[in-house]
Amino acid sequence: MAVDTRERPPKASSKDAATAEQESRFQRYRIRTGMFAWMMHRLTGVGLVVYLIIHIWGLTALTDPETFNALIAKYHSPIFKVGEFALLVAVAYHAMNGLRIVLIDLLGWSPKQKRLFATLGAVTLLIILVGGWPSIYALGEWLFGPGSMPSLFL
Amino acid sequence: MASSQSNALNWFLHRITGTFLVFMLITHFWVQHYDHQVASVTHEVVTEKNEMPEYPEEAKEGVKARFGPDAEATPYQVVMQRLADPVYAFLWKGFNVLFLIVALHHGFYGLNNVMTDYIRNPMGRLIASVLSWTVALGLFIIGTYSVITAGW
Ligand code: HEM
Ligand code: HEM
Numbered sequence: 694m695a696v697d698t699r700e701r702p703p704k705a706s707s708k709d710a711a712t713a714e715q716e717s718r719f720q721r722y723r724i725r726t727g728m729f730a731w732m733m734h735r736l737t738g739v740g741l742v743v744y745l746i747i748h749i750w751g752l753t754a755l756t757d758p759e760t761f762n763a764l765i766a767k768y769h770s771p772i773f774k775v776g777e778f779a780l781l782v783a784v785a786y787h788a789m790n791g792l793r794i795v796l797i798d799l800l801g802w803s804p805k806q807k808r809l810f811a812t813l814g815a816v817t818l819l820i821i822l823v824g825g826w827p828s829i830y831a832l833g834e835w836l837f838g839p840g841s842m843p844s845l846f847l
Numbered sequence: 848m849a850s851s852q853s854n855a856l857n858w859f860l861h862r863i864t865g866t867f868l869v870f871m872l873i874t875h876f877w878v879q880h881y882d883h884q885v886a887s888v889t890h891e892v893v894t895e896k897n898e899m900p901e902y903p904e905e906a907k908e909g910v911k912a913r914f915g916p917d918a919e920a921t922p923y924q925v926v927m928q929r930l931a932d933p934v935y936a937f938l939w940k941g942f943n944v945l946f947l948i949v950a951l952h953h954g955f956y957g958l959n960n961v962m963t964d965y966i967r968n969p970m971g972r973l974i975a976s977v978l979s980w981t982v983a984l985g986l987f988i989i990g991t992y993s994v995i996t997a998g999w
Binding site for chain 2: 696735738739741742745746749750751752753754755756761762764765766768770773774777781784788791794795799806824827830831832834835844847
């Protein structure tokens with residue numbers, strides 16, 4: 694895990710001070726990105742657990758039509774549309790970073806780490822844009838009036 | 848402690864459940880937000896009290912086809928197209944229960960990992976672990992009950 698990672702001391706032999714310094718700076722940078730990715734993974738994970746608890750609790754409404762209608766109607770309020778988008782961002786990030794972890798330590802893709810990181814980053818962005826469009830569209834139509842947003846693929 | 852007895856297996860399961868969740872969440876998201884006939888959430892903001900979202904034609908027709916010409920496309924009816932279907936309800940309820948189990952295992956196992964990192968005291972860890980898995984079990988019972996009895 695990222696917390697346990699320590700910087701390796703720069704090799705004393707065969708390298709002058711400048712390269713050694715550069716190398717250690719590079720390593721420190723990598724540890725920081727990894728650390729940040731891990732912290733965000735943890736944060737989104739816990740956030741999703743909280744959402745899941747509320748979600749299952751709310752779904753007891755499934756046993757009564759009136760209550761369920763009220764619940765889903767509430768899901769259409771502006772604040773929930775924003776929340777829905779935030780939820781998607783959290784899910785997309787957690788899912789793609791989780792997939793990255795699985796591919797690296799279960800399938801041994803560590804030699805391809807860099808390319809994997811870039812590819813999954815792009816996929817995450819795509820998921821957020823395509824998956825988030827319904828929420829953005831709904832908010833736009835409400836803010837700027839009907840017909841103001843391109844419905845695109847919806 | 849309780850959580851360290853089969854750590855390697857649980858660790859492996861956590862990765863497996865995570866991978867499963869990718870596919871299940873894609874299905875869930877498609878069904879709830881994208882599919883014109885059965886999506887419970889429309890692409891519309893509703894602000895008036897007691898106002899219901901306006902569902903697309905596909906949803907209105909689907910609800911009428913299943914529940915009779917007078918049936919209205921309310922959120923409940925739209926979702927019941929799947930959950931009260933004579934044939935596919937079994938599959939959807941089955942999917943939901945599986946999804947529920949996998950999400951709860953992944954989420955609460957993960958939560959226990961996080962708590963173990965911040966709680967140093969063994970007794971505290973045990974209490975946190977027992978409490979959280981009790982909550983998970985409670986959610987499993989509640990969730991299974993509501994999704995199985997829905998529409999039946
Ligand atoms: C969408 C698919 C998902 C994938 C691929 C995935 C993958 C992962 C992986 C591989 C880990 C382990 C990280 C590590 O060992 O450092 C993890 C941790 C975690 N996941 Fe997920 N996950 C997914 C969805 C979810 C969902 C829906 C929830 C909440 C209900 C959740 C909650 C958590 C939590 C709380 C942790 C612990 C975080 C930590 O230890 O720092 N995950 N996830
Ligand atoms: C805003 C986005 C979401 C909406 C509108 C939504 C809506 C729903 C609805 C209406 C159901 C009832 C069952 C059905 O229709 O088949 C359901 C079930 C479920 N949802 Fe979601 N959901 C959303 C996001 C999520 C997320 C992010 C997760 C995972 C953390 C999740 C986990 C579940 C689970 C596990 C069930 C089954 C519950 C049970 O069996 O009682 N949902 N969802």
